[in-house]
Amino acid sequence: MEDANDIGTIINCTFKGIELAGTFGEKGIKAVVKIFLFLHAWEERKRLTKTGKISTKTMKEKYGDAVIYKNMRIVADEVRKNEAGNPELPLSEQSLKKVKPSGHAQTEHWKKLAKKQGLNYVMFPNPEGGYILQVPKEQEAIYEEVCKQHFAWIKKETMKYCREVAQDKETAWEKPDVRMTADQVYESMTPQSKEVINNPYPALSRDEVLEVVANLKDEEFNAYMKEAFPGYNAENKPFEEIMEEIKGDGALPEEKKKEIYRALADYDQKRAREKGLVKEFAVDKRNMTIRQEEGKTFITFVHPQHPNTMVTVDARNLCGRMKWSGSRAGFCLYKDCEVTAVTKKIVAGNNSRKIKQSEYKGTVADLEGRIKTDAQKAEKKYQRARAAGKNTARHAPKPKLG
Secondary structure, eight states: OOOTTOOOOEEEEEETTEEEEEEOOTTHHHHHHHHHHHHHHHHHGGGTOSSOOSOHHHIIIIITTOEEEEEEOOHHHHHHHHHTTOTTSOOOHHHHTTOSSOHHHHHHHHHHHHHHHTOOOEEEEOTTSSEEEEEEGGGHHHHHHHHHHHHHHHHHHHHHHHHHHHHOGGGOOSSTTOOOOHHHHHHTSOHHHHHHHHOSSOEEOHHHHHHHHHTSOHHHHHHHHHHHSTTTTTTOOOHHHHHHHHHHSTTSOHHHHHHHHHHHHHHHHHHHHHTTOEEEEEEEGGGEEEEEETTEEEEEEEOTTOTTEEEEEEGGGEEEEEEEETTEEEEEEETTSEEEEEEEEEEEOSSOEEEEEEEEEEEHHHHHHHHHHHHHHHHHHHHHHHHHHHHHHHHSOOOOOO
């Protein structure tokens, strides 16, 4: 998937009542598909829940995007990481391995309480460790009750670890006859460890969650989705194949597909502009035609800066989409794309003027220079012909009078 550091623009669209907003990189379509699969799987989870407490009607009509996101930090992992270099708590590596509650114990305790209280949830693995927890907003009161009991258990397990450390001779302080109490062990921990013990499930915004999902590598995404949603991708298809199926079938309404593609096109255009890869045009619709030919779409328009030049380009070379403002169309063409241009110019002779057409094939980048060069040549030729005409008239024999 994309590099998490290569963040693009914000895409807003709606999917089955869920407003989608996230940040994506250059290959945004893959990010969008990941997010839609994630949201769609969450909605369809009504068929997977084992509690029997949640009706299809409630899931569909009331939950929608009213979801609480939490970062389920694994306490033992966080404490070990924070305390490994803590000079105030000189524990051995072996002692740190005893940190409680363990990741397995913590998640199992959560699942047990959630099932007992009838709480519906999704646990999506977080690449940085732990899980992203997703809970229906309507069940917030149940969630709070589960958390109250769960967090009390976490603190109890943590203090059990602190007592074991305090009684462990291997973890004595420099003076052999000095021992620490459980409270002293806890107080000697870093503020980060205390924070994760007291608040192991801090809130996440929807955008933060969707950004994590969007930036997962394809293999990670498939593996995490299978863990979060039993039955997902039972055929173990590669992500590329799943993406093509989603784009091609009816899983997404056509109007929503168009909405996504428009947003992605706008993003591509914005990035190309910033990199100087495109030339912008604003053309009156009266000076433009669009035609289909052999399965391709071609755009022919009068060059805004050079009214005597008609430009034709394959529509596939548009960067982004064409945007209309009244009767004017604004669009961008890649500078290295191939175009055909026909320029009409006046060729002056001694006593006449003729219109001559010249055709040019090449890139958009070279087109501007070619038009200017042709125009300069035509102007010089015209001026020479005009000057020659004046000289001929000046030296012609004067007619005799009378």
